[in-house]
Amino acid sequence: MWKNVRVAVLLLVLVIVAGRAWLDRVQTQSWKNTVWVGIFPLNGDGSPVAERYLAALSQDDFASIETFFEHEAHRFGVPLDQPIHIELYPEGKQLPPELEQGAGVLGVAWWSLKLRWFAAHAEKVPGRTPPRIRIFVLYHDPTSLPTVPDSHGMQKGLMGVVHVFAVKEMAGSNNIVIAHELMHTFGATDKYDFGNGAPLYPVGFADRDQKPLYPQSSAEIMAGRRAISPTASEMPASLRAVVVGAGTADEIRWTHH
Ligand SMILES: [Zn+2]
Numbered sequence: 358m359w360k361n362v363r364v365a366v367l368l369l370v371l372v373i374v375a376g377r378a379w380l381d382r383v384q385t386q387s388w389k390n391t392v393w394v395g396i397f398p399l400n401g402d403g404s405p406v407a408e409r410y411l412a413a414l415s416q417d418d419f420a421s422i423e424t425f426f427e428h429e430a431h432r433f434g435v436p437l438d439q440p441i442h443i444e445l446y447p448e449g450k451q452l453p454p455e456l457e458q459g460a461g462v463l464g465v466a467w468w469s470l471k472l473r474w475f476a477a478h479a480e481k482v483p484g485r486t487p488p489r490i491r492i493f494v495l496y497h498d499p500t501s502l503p504t505v506p507d508s509h510g511m512q513k514g515l516m517g518v519v520h521v522f523a524v525k526e527m528a529g530s531n532n533i534v535i536a537h538e539l540m541h542t543f544g545a546t547d548k549y550d551f552g553n554g555a556p557l558y559p560v561g562f563a564d565r566d567q568k569p570l571y572p573q574s575s576a577e578i579m580a581g582r583r584a585i586s587p588t589a590s591e592m593p594a595s596l597r598a599v600v601v602g603a604g605t606a607d608e609i610r611w612t613h614h
Contacts, residue, residue, distance in 0.1 A: 378513050385489065385515065385543055386610040388430065391439045394539060395488030397446045397479055399453075401495030401520060402502075410496055410523035411448050418528055419443045421596045422536050429578075429601040433611040441539075446482055451475070453493050453518050456509070469511060476516045490542050491516045492535060496523040508534055510541030517542055529595030536596060537581055543609040548579040548602070555590050556580035560604040577602040 385392055398414055400407045423443050430440045454471040457464060480487040497505055499522045510517035517538035521531040548561035556573075559565035561580030563573055575598045576583035582590040583598065593599055606612050 381515055382512065382544065388435050388437050388440060388611065391437070391442050392490065393486075393488040394441050394443050394490045394492060395446050395480065396443060396535070397449050397491060397493045399449050399493060399495045401452070401497040401505075404498035404501060404523075406498035406500070407496040407523040410525075414445065416443070416445045419445065419532065419535070421529070421532050422539070425532075425536055425596040425599065429606075430611055433601070433606045435611050444485075444488055446480075446485060446488075449479055449493070451479070452495065453479075456507075469514060472511075472516060472518070473514045476514065489515060490539065492519060492539060492542075493517065494519045494521060494531075494535065496521060498522075499524055508538050510538030512542050512544050515542050530592055532596055533576075533578075533581060533592065533599055536599070537578055540578055540601075540605065540609065545579050545605045545608045548577055548604065549581060554582065555588075556582055556584050558584075560602060563600045563602065574598070575600050577605065579605050 396419055398411050400411060420443070423439070423441060426440045427438075430437065453475050454468060456468045460468060476491045476493075479493070480491055492510075493516070495518070497520060505520035505522060508517070508519040508521075510519075517535075519531075519535050519538050521527065521534060548557050549555060550557060556562055556577060557580065561577050562570075562584065563575035563577050567573060570584075571587065572585040573583040576593050578599050578601050580602075582592050584590045601611070603612070
């Protein structure tokens, strides 16, 4: 008897989670209403450098992400005036759970559950409406580590964890990373070679028909880098040199109008 009850409860939970994921996807891919995206800044290493950077952050620092989505969506014929609205939330005190290096499928699943739990609490800011999508941005002092940990954006759970350096000159490229992870939450997939980071041809190229093909003048958002030659690529300085390619537009349903 109790065993049946336990199985029934578990099945019910699974059905609710699956139904919720389906609903989230339908709602965030309809492009009928502006989707609210919350940026939750965090001090990634507890350093004074990151603290000073966080204290100076304002909503304006993320405006280029809104403009990027607006410009690119309109290029694909999406009629919505403003596809996303970015809302900056106050600095959080608790860091999201960390994903272990080399975590397997189960490890990642467990981490994403813990992250959902974390996000559900972190989004509760007194006097503020919780956003539809939660992006946790962890700022690091560049002198404390040579490269930042990998960033992640997830469609299931509508959340992302982004690691960036607390450097004013990198604000433009930091917004590329945030926009990339945000695109993942809308259902876009990566378009670069996981081995060497190079953009994949043709899906990861901004202009697959450009003549000559190299150097590409812009980067595709899910490749994150523009190819300079068959063997070299670089990250642009800002979203002004980034586009949404046809493959990505299709995945996030910008082409179904
Ligand atoms: Zn990615």
